[in-house]
Amino acid sequence: xxxxxxxTGTAIGLHWLIFALIAAGFALAVYMVDLxxxxxxxxxxxxxxxxxxxxxxxxxxxxxxxxxxxxxPHEAAIARWQxxxxxxxxxxxxxxxVVIPLTGWLYSSAAGxxxxxxxxxxxxxxxxxxYALAELLKAVHVTFNYMLLVLVVIHSxxxxxxxxxxxxxxxxxxxxxxKPRRGNTGNA
Amino acid sequence: MRSLNLxxxxxxxxxxxxxxxxxxxxxxxxxxxxxTCVSRQMNVPVEARxxxxxxxxxxxxxxxxxxxxxxxxxxxxFDIDNAEVNDEAIGKQWFDARNYPTATFVAAVIKPLGSGxxxxxxxxxxxxxxxxxxxxxxxxxxxxxAIFDGAFPIKRLQYNIGEGVWKDTDTVADEVQIKFHIxxxxxxxxxxx
Numbered sequence: 001x002x003x004x005x006x007x008t009g010t011a012i013g014l015h016w017l018i019f020a021l022i023a024a025g026f027a028l029a030v031y032m033v034d035l036x037x038x039x040x041x042x043x044x045x046x047x048x049x050x051x052x053x054x055x056x057x058x059x060x061x062x063x064x065x066x067x068x069x070x071x072x073p074h075e076a077a078i079a080r081w082q083x084x085x086x087x088x089x090x091x092x093x094x095x096x097x098v099v100i101p102l103t104g105w106l107y108s109s110a111a112g113x114x115x116x117x118x119x120x121x122x123x124x125x126x127x128x129x130x131y132a133l134a135e136l137l138k139a140v141h142v143t144f145n146y147m148l149l150v151l152v153v154i155h156s157x158x159x160x161x162x163x164x165x166x167x168x169x170x171x172x173x174x175x176x177x178x179k180p181r182r183g184n185t186g187n188a
Numbered sequence: 189m190r191s192l193n194l195x196x197x198x199x200x201x202x203x204x205x206x207x208x209x210x211x212x213x214x215x216x217x218x219x220x221x222x223x224t225c226v227s228r229q230m231n232v233p234v235e236a237r238x239x240x241x242x243x244x245x246x247x248x249x250x251x252x253x254x255x256x257x258x259x260x261x262x263x264x265x266f267d268i269d270n271a272e273v274n275d276e277a278i279g280k281q282w283f284d285a286r287n288y289p290t291a292t293f294v295a296a297v298i299k300p301l302g303s304g305x306x307x308x309x310x311x312x313x314x315x316x317x318x319x320x321x322x323x324x325x326x327x328x329x330x331x332x333x334a335i336f337d338g339a340f341p342i343k344r345l346q347y348n349i350g351e352g353v354w355k356d357t358d359t360v361a362d363e364v365q366i367k368f369h370i371x372x373x374x375x376x377x378x379x380x381x
Contacts, residue, residue: 112235
């Protein structure tokens, strides 16, 4: 009997780090947008942008890693439709973690506000100031974020279903501390 | 003879008066001119524009010391392309535009710096406080217009701009860059010589 493989440490680290940063950026955004104008609100906007830039950079690293490192194979019990659904979901999630920070960056540039990462590194302005375009990009940025929220709920539900109901190793492959279950191995 | 004498005297008087007169005023082309300011929020430069101002300018690059300028900026016309920020900016803690509607700059000294560059110095009054500022600027004539371009920094807290929580300069920096691009009709009589 052999132990099922896990994702690499780098893949697991990037997955949870990006999740934590997106969760923080999302929560901060929901909290900050309706605050009355204050120095604190400006700080929150700056932090939100820094989180976004960090997610964007890590997402690119992660996609590079994924393209050069095969994920651990599934157990034989995982149905074909599940594999296809998983593949499609992962592609969309990867796209979202790149596109969402990008729409934020575009929105900020169209609004005439440059992005200065960590108050130190000024990123290039991707667009010239255009009020109507900024409003459109804001709507796109917000909509994509709620779409991502829905996808994350489905993604987590699937992971938890595998862990608690199917009791297989799908979720454990992405957990840093818990060892995969012995037994149900058998590779595809 | 007497009348000729009188004419000569009058001419001489006129010549004296003309030489003593300041350089003729130029008319400002407001739709081509801009006064903007760049503040830094968390080190992010953000530009805003004062949509309304009036300026009286009489400047001859050949005799800059004789130049005169006065500028009155309507602070309520501050526009940063965000309604919420605009309201905040003209409110009590920032410009307090209701009590102090205009910022005024009067040129006291204009001196040449060479190669089309000059420096203007004078008092700038905002929100009831006056401090001397000096601004280097360039002057160039093109297509029947003369263009003044310059910029200078001010310390917003010296003028009490940003009171209360906004005194904190970690978020909005104390230094604010004021930029002006003023276009006037070219060619004062003196400049045409």
